[in-house]
Every structure is written in C-alpha cells, then in structure tokens.
Amino acid sequence: MALIWFVPGFFEPGLFICGSDYPDPYLKRSWFIPDGSGTPGYPLSTVYTRAGDFHLDSGDVDDGPFLSFSSRSATALHAVYTRGQIGEEYVIGQWWYTDEEAFRDEKKVFLESLAARGEVSPVALDLGDHLPAAAAEQACPALLFTNETAMGYVLTYVRPFANGNDLFIVYYGTHGDVVGPDPEDPLKALIAERFSPSAVRPPGEDPEPAVRMPDIGVPPIVRCAGVLLLTPLLFGCAAALLFQGVRTEVQARPQRLLILFALLALLYLVPASLMGASTRMDLPNFISGWSYFDAPPLLDALLSLLTFLPGLSLLCLAAVAPFLLLTRYLPLRRPVPAVLLSGTLLFPYLVVLVLWTDPLDLSLPPSLALPVSTLRGVCIAAAGAVALFAAWAAVERAGT
Numbered sequence: 129m130a131l132i133w134f135v136p137g138f139f140e141p142g143l144f145i146c147g148s149d150y151p152d153p154y155l156k157r158s159w160f161i162p163d164g165s166g167t168p169g170y171p172l173s174t175v176y177t178r179a180g181d182f183h184l185d186s187g188d189v190d191d192g193p194f195l196s197f198s199s200r201s202a203t204a205l206h207a208v209y210t211r212g213q214i215g216e217e218y219v220i221g222q223w224w225y226t227d228e229e230a231f232r233d234e235k236k237v238f239l240e241s242l243a244a245r246g247e248v249s250p251v252a253l254d255l256g257d258h259l260p261a262a263a264a265e266q267a268c269p270a271l272l273f274t275n276e277t278a279m280g281y282v283l284t285y286v287r288p289f290a291n292g293n294d295l296f297i298v299y300y301g302t303h304g305d306v307v308g309p310d311p312e313d314p315l316k317a318l319i320a321e322r323f324s325p326s327a328v329r330p331p332g333e334d335p336e337p338a339v340r341m342p343d344i345g346v347p348p349i350v351r352c353a354g355v356l357l358l359t360p361l362l363f364g365c366a367a368a369l370l371f372q373g374v375r376t377e378v379q380a381r382p383q384r385l386l387i388l389f390a391l392l393a394l395l396y397l398v399p400a401s402l403m404g405a406s407t408r409m410d411l412p413n414f415i416s417g418w419s420y421f422d423a424p425p426l427l428d429a430l431l432s433l434l435t436f437l438p439g440l441s442l443l444c445l446a447a448v449a450p451f452l453l454l455t456r457y458l459p460l461r462r463p464v465p466a467v468l469l470s471g472t473l474l475f476p477y478l479v480v481l482v483l484w485t486d487p488l489d490l491s492l493p494p495s496l497a498l499p500v501s502t503l504r505g506v507c508i509a510a511a512g513a514v515a516l517f518a519a520w521a522a523v524e525r526a527g528t
Contacts (some may be wrong), residue, residue, distance in 0.1 A: 129366045129441055160222050160285065160298045161207050162321035164448070167304065175209065178258050179317035182209040182218070193278055193301065197241045199223050201230035208303055211314055218314060219280075219303035224296055228358035231295040232334050235284065238297060239271070239331065244280070246275030250332065253281065257313075258320035269330040278302050281315060286335040288327035295335060363444065367471030368464050370441075371448050378452045385449060392445060393502065393527055395438035399431070402497060442502070446509035447474050450517050458521055470516040478509055 147364055163184055164174045175182040185208045202223035203294040209218045223238075225231040242248050253268040280301020287294060300315045308314065329335065378385050451460075451467050 129437055129444065132362045132366065132440065151250065156224055156289075156292075156294060157203050158205050158222070159224070160206055160322045161220055162318060164318070171423040175321060177314075177317035177321060179314050180212045182211050182314075182318065184209055186454075190357070193242060193245045193273060193275065193280065196506055197234075197238045199234050199238075200233060201225060201227055202297070203290055209318065211308070215306045215309060216305060216308040216309075216311070216314065217302070217304035219299075219301055219316060220318060221299040222244075222296060223298075224294065226293055228293065228335060229297065231507055235297055235331070239282070242271075242273050246278070248273050248282075250330065251281075253316060253319065255316055255320045255323060258317045259323065268319065268325075268328055270319075271331045273299075273301065279311060279315075281319065282331050283330050284331045285324055285327040286329045288324045295332075317339070360472045362473040363440075364470070364472030366441075367444050367448050368468040370444055371451055371467040372464060375446075375452060379456065382453070385445075385452065388445060389442070389449075389506075392438045392442040396435065396442055397499060397502060399435040400439065439502075443478055443505055443509045444471065446506040447471055447478075447513045449510055450513040454514070454517055460517075460521060460525055465516070466520040469520070473516065474509060474512045477512060478505065 147164050162175050162182075164172045164176065173183060173184045204221070204223050206219060206221045209220070210216070211218065223234070225234075240249060249272050251270055251272045253270050255268055268283070273280045273282065278301055280299055283296075283298045283300070285294075285296040285298065288296070300318055302311050302315075374384075375386070447470060448467060451463060451470070455463055
C-alpha cells in the first residue's frame with residue numbers, strides 16, 4: 129500500500145510532498161475566488177462559511193479602491209459577494225502571475241495605488257474562528273487598507289502548487305454602500321475559504337528563489353503511464369496481499385473483520401478531520417494538510433502518508449471483504465488472482481467516485497460529511513467487489 133504513495137511520487141517528483149500542480153490555467157485563474165464547490169447541497173453561486181452564506185456574483189465591479197490598478201502581466205478576476213439576506217456586499221480581486229519579475233514590479237504599483245487612496249498597514253490576521261481547530265494558531269500576514277468608504281485586506285501567495293511558478297495578489301474588501309457592523313469577520317471568512325498557509329507571504333516581501341524538485345529525466349508519457357497504469361496494479365497487489373494475510377483469521381473469527389474496519393476508519397477519520405477534510409474522502413494532497421502545524425515539507429509528507437495509508441487501506445479492505453466472506457459459501461479455485469484483478473479494476477473507479485466527488489447531494493453538517501463520504505466509499509468498493517466476485521465465479525463455473 130505504501131508503494132501506491134511512493135511510485136506516483138517517483139514518476140511525478142513532489143506530487144505528494146508539496147501538493148499537486150494539476151490545476152489547469154482555467155482553475156488557477158480563479159483559484160482564490162471561492163465558490164460553492166465542495167459543499168454538499170450548495171450551488172456554485174453560494175459560498176457556505178462559518179460567518180453565514182455568501183451569494184457570488186461574478187459580474188463587473190463598478191467601484192473599489194483597487195480599480196485604479198491596471199496590470200499588463202497578470203490574469204485578473206474580480207467577484208462580488210452578497211452576504212445572506214442582509215445585503216452587505218464584499219469584493220475579491222485576484223491577479224495571477226507566472227512571471228516573478230512582473231509580480232514584484234506590479235505588486236509595488238498595486239500597493240502604491242492603494243496607499244494613494246487610503247491608509248495601508250501590515251497586520252497579522254487571526255483566522256482561527258474560521259478554520260479547523262488545527263489552524264487556530266495560524267497567523268496570516270496581510271496588509272490592511274482603510275479609507276472613509278471602504279476597508280480591505282491584501283494577501284500574496286507564492287507558488288501554492290508543486291512545480292509551477294504561480295504567484296497571486298488577492299484583495300478582499302467591502303463593496304458598495306451597505307457595510308455591516310463588523311466587516312472584518314465576513315472578510316476573514318472569505319479569506320479562510322481558500323487560505324493556503326504554506327504559500328501565503330507578507331505582501332511587502334519579495335518571493336524567495338524557487339526550489340524545484342529534482343528532474344529524474346523520465347519522459348512525460350512514461351510518467352503518465354506510471355501513474356495511471358502502475359498505481360491501479362499496485363492497489364490490486366495490495367488487495368491480494370491483504371486477502372492472503374487475513375483470510376485464515378477472518379474465517380476463524382468473522383467478527384475480526386468489523387474490528388479491522390473500525391480501527392482503519394478511526395486511524396483515517398481523526399487525522400483527516402484535523403487536516404481539514406470536511407466534505408469528501410480526499411487524498412492528502414488535495415486537502416489543507418499539516419502545514420497548519422508549520423510542519424516542514426518532509427514531516428508534512430510523512431504525516432500525510434500516515435493518514436493516506438489507513439484511508440486507502442479502508443477502501444482496500446472493503447474491496448477484499450466480499451471475497452473473504454463469500455468464498456466460505458462459494459469457494460473459488462483461484463481466489464488470489466481474482467482479488468488482484470478486482471482491486472486493479474476497482475481502483476480507477478474508486479478514485480473517481482470516492483476520492484474526487486462530493487459524498488451526497490445533501491446539506492450535511494461538517495461533522496457528518498466526512499464520515500458519510502467514507503461510508504459511501506466503503507459501500508461502493510464492497511458493491512464493486514461483489515459484482516467482480518460473481519463474474520469471476522461465473523467464469524470459473526463456465527470453464528468446468
């Protein structure tokens with residue numbers, strides 16, 4: 129099972145250490161503009177936060193202190209949010225750069241344009257009320273902008289993805305004439321929705337030199353083949369080894385299977401909840417991660433691995449359980465190859481339907497969303513294994 133972690137990391141260096149560089153340019157264009165994706169029961173136009181719901185309007189912004197800034201090198205995107213039924217309006221402006229020199233130069237111009245329209249001062253935001261418990265002590269360096277009619281925060285993110293040279297300037301501020309009694313809390317809620325603690329930098333600092341993962345010289349087509357073809361086969365091998373390892377024990381004491389399920393679920397759900405996975409059963413590199421604890425990259429990778437293994441092992445056990453239980457009543461002549469093939473075929477299906485999709489189209493409390501998603505994944509894996517068991521048994525009976 130551990131090889132499933134390390135083999136993709138070998139073919140794609142840094143894949144599980146620094147996060148994924150999978151977002152395409154379209155997703156990066158709006159990376160720090162939150163929407164309703166990932167929250168079961170909410171449309172894309174509604175952002176659920178601990179400070180209430182925000183309705184997203186991606187139309188033109190006709191007013192704002194940042195409008196005097198015009199970038200020639202960045203991809204810019206603005207969005208207006210209306211908070212609940214109150215009518216308060218907030219705006220987020222994002223500028224995405226891939227050229228470090230242009231980012232440094234235009235960031236200075238942007239901050240000068242803000243200073244010309246109000247007062248700018250460095251602050252350390254406390255986002256603990258809007259982030260998981262593990263992030264309660266995480267301070268967010270930002271610049272506070274204030275004038276007679278508006279207030280806002282400026283954040284800069286440096287290389288939030290593994291091997292890209294992506295840099296962001298993000299402005300969060302009040303908008304329009306309706307301003308709530310405490311605009312700081314809604315703004316912090318919007319910041320927390322896409323907060324990337326490992327990539328946020330003080331806006332006044334220049335980005336440090338890029339640190340690249342070593343190039344192992346593997347052609348892209350080989351890397352894709354290694355990740356897409358070898359990883360499912362490794363999952364199938366892990367399923368076969370698991371079947372061999374626990375078959376005798378489960379046949380003697382079937383209740384041990386429930387104990388194993390409960391133990392793996394506990395080892396996955398507790399750390400995954402601390403890491404910020406609240407809406408779906410995610411691979412660690414797609415959730416907030418242990419960087420909330422200021423863990424260095426290598427320790428972050430190790431802690432993520434310790435969460436990854438029980439979660440994937442839980443799905444593996446679900447894919448093996450039907451073979452462990454049903455072979456008592458319908459013995460297979462070659463159960464180990466059957467389990468290996470079943471795991472290999474199930475893995476892509478599980479990744480798509482379990483790891484990368486929302487659990488249910490229902491409005492679930494955050495405390496229930498992850499357990500429901502995990503239970504759904506276990507059921508999907510077990511149902512697929514039952515179908516493959518029946519197909520293998522039918523083939524064996526037809527061959528006799």
